[in-house]
Amino acid sequence: MDSSNRQSGSVSKWVNSALFNTESARDYFEAFVEGIDPMWSLKHVKARIEKVQKETADTLTLTLSPTQRFQGFKAGQHLQISFDINGVTKTRTFSISSTPSELTRCNQLQVTIKAIENGDVTPWIHQHLAVGTVVKLSQAQGEFLIPEQFKHLLYIAGGSGITPIMSHLRSLINNGCPQAITVLYYAKTSSDFIFHNELSVIAKRFKNINVYFVETQGAKHRDKSNQKRLEGHINEQHLGRALETDPDHCFICGPHALKVDAEKLVTEFCKEPPRFHLEHFGLPITINESSDSHNQQAFPVVLNRSQQQMDCDQSTTLLEAAEKQGLKPNHGCRMGICYTCKCKKQSGVVRNLVTGKLSSTEAEDIQLCVSVPATAVELDL
Amino acid sequence: MTAATFPIKHKLSPKQLEAFGKEMDAIREEVVNDLGERDARYIKNIIRIHRGFEASGRILIHFSITPIGWSLGSLSLGISKILENMEIGHNVLHGQYDWMNDPYINSQTYEWDNVCDAESWKRTHNFEHHTFTNIIGKDRDYGYTAMRLSDDEPWHPIWRLNLAYMAALSFFFQWGVGAHELEVEKLRSGEKTLKDKIPFLKDFTKKSTRQLFKDYVFFPALAGPFFWKVAAGNFAANAMRNLWASSIIFCGHFTEDAQTFTEEECENESKGHWYYRQLLGSSNFEGGRWLHVMSGHLSYQIEHHLFPDIPAHRYAEMSPKVKAVCEKYGLNYNTGSFAKQYGTVLKRLWTYSKPPKQAELLA
Numbered sequence: 001m002d003s004s005n006r007q008s009g010s011v012s013k014w015v016n017s018a019l020f021n022t023e024s025a026r027d028y029f030e031a032f033v034e035g036i037d038p039m040w041s042l043k044h045v046k047a048r049i050e051k052v053q054k055e056t057a058d059t060l061t062l063t064l065s066p067t068q069r070f071q072g073f074k075a076g077q078h079l080q081i082s083f084d085i086n087g088v089t090k091t092r093t094f095s096i097s098s099t100p101s102e103l104t105r106c107n108q109l110q111v112t113i114k115a116i117e118n119g120d121v122t123p124w125i126h127q128h129l130a131v132g133t134v135v136k137l138s139q140a141q142g143e144f145l146i147p148e149q150f151k152h153l154l155y156i157a158g159g160s161g162i163t164p165i166m167s168h169l170r171s172l173i174n175n176g177c178p179q180a181i182t183v184l185y186y187a188k189t190s191s192d193f194i195f196h197n198e199l200s201v202i203a204k205r206f207k208n209i210n211v212y213f214v215e216t217q218g219a220k221h222r223d224k225s226n227q228k229r230l231e232g233h234i235n236e237q238h239l240g241r242a243l244e245t246d247p248d249h250c251f252i253c254g255p256h257a258l259k260v261d262a263e264k265l266v267t268e269f270c271k272e273p274p275r276f277h278l279e280h281f282g283l284p285i286t287i288n289e290s291s292d293s294h295n296q297q298a299f300p301v302v303l304n305r306s307q308q309q310m311d312c313d314q315s316t317t318l319l320e321a322a323e324k325q326g327l328k329p330n331h332g333c334r335m336g337i338c339y340t341c342k343c344k345k346q347s348g349v350v351r352n353l354v355t356g357k358l359s360s361t362e363a364e365d366i367q368l369c370v371s372v373p374a375t376a377v378e379l380d381l
Numbered sequence: 382m383t384a385a386t387f388p389i390k391h392k393l394s395p396k397q398l399e400a401f402g403k404e405m406d407a408i409r410e411e412v413v414n415d416l417g418e419r420d421a422r423y424i425k426n427i428i429r430i431h432r433g434f435e436a437s438g439r440i441l442i443h444f445s446i447t448p449i450g451w452s453l454g455s456l457s458l459g460i461s462k463i464l465e466n467m468e469i470g471h472n473v474l475h476g477q478y479d480w481m482n483d484p485y486i487n488s489q490t491y492e493w494d495n496v497c498d499a500e501s502w503k504r505t506h507n508f509e510h511h512t513f514t515n516i517i518g519k520d521r522d523y524g525y526t527a528m529r530l531s532d533d534e535p536w537h538p539i540w541r542l543n544l545a546y547m548a549a550l551s552f553f554f555q556w557g558v559g560a561h562e563l564e565v566e567k568l569r570s571g572e573k574t575l576k577d578k579i580p581f582l583k584d585f586t587k588k589s590t591r592q593l594f595k596d597y598v599f600f601p602a603l604a605g606p607f608f609w610k611v612a613a614g615n616f617a618a619n620a621m622r623n624l625w626a627s628s629i630i631f632c633g634h635f636t637e638d639a640q641t642f643t644e645e646e647c648e649n650e651s652k653g654h655w656y657y658r659q660l661l662g663s664s665n666f667e668g669g670r671w672l673h674v675m676s677g678h679l680s681y682q683i684e685h686h687l688f689p690d691i692p693a694h695r696y697a698e699m700s701p702k703v704k705a706v707c708e709k710y711g712l713n714y715n716t717g718s719f720a721k722q723y724g725t726v727l728k729r730l731w732t733y734s735k736p737p738k739q740a741e742l743l744a
């Protein structure tokens with residue numbers, strides 16, 4: 001049964017490739033269908049932007065209504081959104097901040113997005129994204145999920161890391177959760193807390209939920225009456241003040257440094273360390289642009305397919321470096337015109353020597369013969 | 382111009398070449414910075430138009446009961462194949478739209494409606510032909526080793542049929558292009574063996590089988606008793622595309638004034654000289670908008686060779702700028718009407734079908 005299925009699958013694949021020169025007829029007709037109505041698609045989840053709402057100076061919440069093809073999500077999951085920015089499809093990953101029940105009820109979901117300085121997607125979203133725009137979505141994914149059983153949940157969030165946690169809290173409240181929940185929320189200043197009002201209301205209304213807003217910089221006008229007020233980077237006192245009992249699950253989402261510190265401190269603090277849940281997907285990589293062309297710094301390059309690692313400085317192209325390593329990547333002109341050397345960069349940033357431009361941080365195709373690394377890079381080579 | 386007078390190359394000093402190269406870079410840069418929405422919309426529209434022509438062509442052929450319906454259907458299908466090969470396939474495979482980040486409109490994944498396998502095409506065309514353009518002995522597209530186009534190629538009585546070879550190649554162009562990587566001439570000289578060619582032959586067979594299945598098995602079979610009507614319509618459409626594509630391409634490099642280069646000239650070539658060679662080795666032709674679109678903008682062969690990875694519909698706006706720079710450096714910008722350029726191709730083939738002496742006498 002199984003093998004005959006597979007066989008008919010490969011036969012239909014062959015027929016499709018013969019008739020349409022694509023693996024499936026959908027690829028062939030997609031452009032056509034999309035031309036009739038941008039919300040139509042034979043293969044992708046599409047979504048319309050229904051609302052754009054400012055949260056803080058540099059964050060906003062998008063409300064999206066996805067098409068039927070969307071299979072739903074669990075609280076805490078993230079998804080990829082592809083925007084068409086001046087003809088270029090750019091894809092980024094965002095955590096969902098709304099609840100699954102809201103999706104079932106009114107077919108809407110929300111993501112909260114922080115504008116990353118020098119980024120090429122998030123600032124565009126903030127400045128140009130208009131209500132009515134159609135975007136592409138991936139299905140939801142991620143393991144940052146509410147545990148089936150728990151006694152005390154500890155959430156530690158940094159900056160926009162609050163988004164998946166918000167989805168958790170809203171769902172937990174919807175389901176009338178009686179267990180203890182502690183939230184330690186770190187942000188630079190008081191005006192940088194996203195969902196500040198909603199979180200304060202939650203903390204007031206539900207006895208079992210404690211929320212601590214911690215300013216890491218310049219907590220000037222401290223509210224003396226508020227005993228819960230903490231400040232500075234995460235430390236033992238914060239945990240001591242916030243935790244009356246040991247949590248059995250600890251969720252951390254925020255910048256890398258916070259994740260490392262928080263995990264260590266919590267482990268030391270608790271008699272019995274909780275289960276940790278970390279949300280891993282990336283925060284922006286910063287590149288030192290100032291010392292540019294004179295920078296001879298070498299970066300580690302991981303070649304995933306051949307399972308090798310090499311160092312490549314910024315005057316050696318990735319093609320040359322791979323060849324020195326003994327590999328024989330496909331290539332032709334070695335001058336950026338024939339595209340024979342194209343290869344998927346899975347992570348990291350490269351500079352294109354012809355245009356001088358830096359690539360994005362996401363996975364994308366690059367030309368090895370004219371690319372030099374600008375950060376650590378992973379290649380599908 | 383009277384007889385075959387091929388102008389001597391206008392030499393530029395290394396300094397001039399460098400400056401010339403910089404000017405070309407600047408023209409390129411300007412367009413690169415402007416790429417966006419407009420280009421994405423353009424190619425997506427062309428894809429939609431192509432789908433329309435293909436569907437209506439196949440439907441018309443299928444249901445036609447009169448020769449008129451059949452002819453219109455074949456014409457429509459022929460147009461769709463031309464559009465797909467020239468304006469979509471050729472250009473997408475050059476990576477002209479890779480910046481869009483669209484997995485379908487991408488040089489790495491695109492496969493075109495042609496018996497030539499896209500991977501093989503990228504090797505022989507994008508790399509060999511575009512890198513070594515018009516270098517005798519290295520650019521195998523120069524005459525496709527089936528025609529004699531200059532005295533650099535030794536004369537032999539078989540070349541008396543130069544024009545007949547051209548006609549044959551035109552009619553079966555997609556097969557010529559598809560089998561190009563077989564390098565028959567190298568097999569004959571013993572430089573390569575058939576064994577070297579097994580991987581290529583496998584891919585070529587796979588791809589051409591699929592194409593044959595589509596046009597001569599699947600769609601004809603759908604018509605049941607009218608099998609032959611559909612097969613004939615599809616054959617006509619393929620032939621139409623072959624003749625058209627080959628004519629466009631011959632006009633690109635085989636015109637009277639198109640220059641050739643030797644390997645020595647191009648050793649350790651600078652970027653400036655590369656541009657210079659691309660310019661002098663290519664020729665444009667003029668015409669209305671439809672002619673440009675249907676030629677995949679290879680009517681701007683010069684611009685295409687200077688900027689092979691820039692979306693082709695941009696060549697029209699780049700052309701006056703390139704022309705101006707050429708004037709500044711006293712370089713020939715080879716252009717003329719389609720008929721005139723095609724005429725000079727025929728003339729060139731006729732000239733070189735004769736032994737060198739006679740050619741000289743003619744000159």
Ligand code: FES
Nearest residue numbers: 332333334339369
């Ligand atoms: S080898 Fe030709 S583009 Fe890189």
